[in-house]
Amino acid sequence: MQQIMYKSTRNSDLRVTASQAILQGLAPDGGLFVPEVLPGWDGDIDILPEQSYKQTAYQVMRLLLTDYTEDELKSCIDKAYDSKFDDPRLVPLVHKGDAYYMELFHGKTIAFKDMALSILPHLMTTAAEKNHIDDEIVILTATSGDTGKAAMAGFSDVPGTKIIVFYPKDGVSHVQELQMRTQRGDNVHVVGIDGNFDEAQTGVKKIFQDAAMAERMKKNHMRFSSANSINIGRLVPQIVYYFHAYGQMAAQGAIKPGEEINVTVPTGNFGNILAAYYAKQMGLPIRKLICASNENKVLVDFFQTGAYDKNRTFKVTTSPSMDILVSSNLERLIYRIAGDNGESTAKMMNALSSQGVYRITDAMYAQLSDFYGNYADEKQTAEEIAQVQRETGYVIDTHTAVASKVYRNYVIESGDETPTVIASTASPYKFANVVVSSIYPSLSDKSDLEMIDILNKISGVRIPQAIEDIRSAKLLHSTFIKGADMEKEVADWLKLD
Numbered sequence: 001m002q003q004i005m006y007k008s009t010r011n012s013d014l015r016v017t018a019s020q021a022i023l024q025g026l027a028p029d030g031g032l033f034v035p036e037v038l039p040g041w042d043g044d045i046d047i048l049p050e051q052s053y054k055q056t057a058y059q060v061m062r063l064l065l066t067d068y069t070e071d072e073l074k075s076c077i078d079k080a081y082d083s084k085f086d087d088p089r090l091v092p093l094v095h096k097g098d099a100y101y102m103e104l105f106h107g108k109t110i111a112f113k114d115m116a117l118s119i120l121p122h123l124m125t126t127a128a129e130k131n132h133i134d135d136e137i138v139i140l141t142a143t144s145g146d147t148g149k150a151a152m153a154g155f156s157d158v159p160g161t162k163i164i165v166f167y168p169k170d171g172v173s174h175v176q177e178l179q180m181r182t183q184r185g186d187n188v189h190v191v192g193i194d195g196n197f198d199e200a201q202t203g204v205k206k207i208f209q210d211a212a213m214a215e216r217m218k219k220n221h222m223r224f225s226s227a228n229s230i231n232i233g234r235l236v237p238q239i240v241y242y243f244h245a246y247g248q249m250a251a252q253g254a255i256k257p258g259e260e261i262n263v264t265v266p267t268g269n270f271g272n273i274l275a276a277y278y279a280k281q282m283g284l285p286i287r288k289l290i291c292a293s294n295e296n297k298v299l300v301d302f303f304q305t306g307a308y309d310k311n312r313t314f315k316v317t318t319s320p321s322m323d324i325l326v327s328s329n330l331e332r333l334i335y336r337i338a339g340d341n342g343e344s345t346a347k348m349m350n351a352l353s354s355q356g357v358y359r360i361t362d363a364m365y366a367q368l369s370d371f372y373g374n375y376a377d378e379k380q381t382a383e384e385i386a387q388v389q390r391e392t393g394y395v396i397d398t399h400t401a402v403a404s405k406v407y408r409n410y411v412i413e414s415g416d417e418t419p420t421v422i423a424s425t426a427s428p429y430k431f432a433n434v435v436v437s438s439i440y441p442s443l444s445d446k447s448d449l450e451m452i453d454i455l456n457k458i459s460g461v462r463i464p465q466a467i468e469d470i471r472s473a474k475l476l477h478s479t480f481i482k483g484a485d486m487e488k489e490v491a492d493w494l495k496l497d
């Protein structure tokens, strides 16, 4: 099998193995690790529909994480995808109306981040062993709401690791905040900052690149890594579910094996849809990649004009996990369409951080024809939740609703009737308040806990354990700081010399 090495998007000379890329998180030059080539998928498309999620996971991940042994990879997969998931199928594909909803929210924290973050801690501790690293691994994470909880659930009490999560204290839903602030585990630290997600993410990246801090960490026998989707160990497990969903489409008779599908992805940091793009590049028959944004529609403008411009007002919406103006993973797409050119990618990313804007070349723009970008505003999102419920009885969350609405518009605009998978990224219980008020505006004055019981009646779906947990759990974390003090907070909590 072909050995796959990883390069930084900002310096093509740097080459590391998959396990080293996972350990480091971010490349030392501030770039993201990308596979040197995307290997072709070598499975049999006719038997994909019969394969279990775990079988497909091994088949896909072995192609990209080539320095892990078969035993190591299978053991990581077994530990990740077990009874933590509340559905034995792990990722059910639900046919409602004209679309197929790929439910990625059956893990511990009821959002799609669980798909990758249940396995990342195992990939990382295995990587540390393989590379004879004795330092304690400190995971730094910025979250727009869902990553933080899913990362803590994955790393909580994992020996040899600590995890610090930064979230925008006014930028997450009530349930998301409670989920994080009730997290148990001696090795976890949760910090609210008075800034938005982009500030949290920039702050984390800054700490990663601070040479003096790295030196201090080394003296204390610690090293940083990342659980954000800038870590390639997050992205690889996300490629898996597109293969799995494709198999399920065939199993349900929506397509014959070999025929094309479209995918629609509610997008923030561009990780989930990039995984779909990688799946396509590896040979999965995907036609269009439909990129759905909320009112923070910087990506829509990018796909329309070829200019990425973050100079605009940041909006707090009802789909907070997509409230992002700097979509980190777009850098991996830019690198690819620039012909794997680290130098020109670095130039554009530097322009983004100094001027807040960059423009791609016409030759690069021409390679974006697989993508379609559009957005749904707040009113349309609420209407979509109500319409899907009214027409099919199925209840979707706010993020999934953004995708569902954008898909509806895409079909009207294009007439494209290719069977389509919509990535359903969170349980509606996580946003019960907005979901219920969208369906029954007259109930919008009820409390969050009442909303959960009402949602249970409307949807007939059992209340997930993650919601039961926060109803009874104690608040354990109350640290709030200014965005500028993130580095100091890290040093203090780690008790660095």
Ligand SMILES: *Cc1c(COP(=O)(O)O)cnc(C)c1O
Pocket: 111, 112, 113, 146, 147, 229, 266, 267, 268, 269, 270, 271, 272, 273, 321, 322, 399, 425, 426
């Ligand atoms: C993180 C998240 C998204 C956005 O995914 P990206 O990979 O950041 O584009 C969408 N929906 C939900 C519920 C999320 O948690």
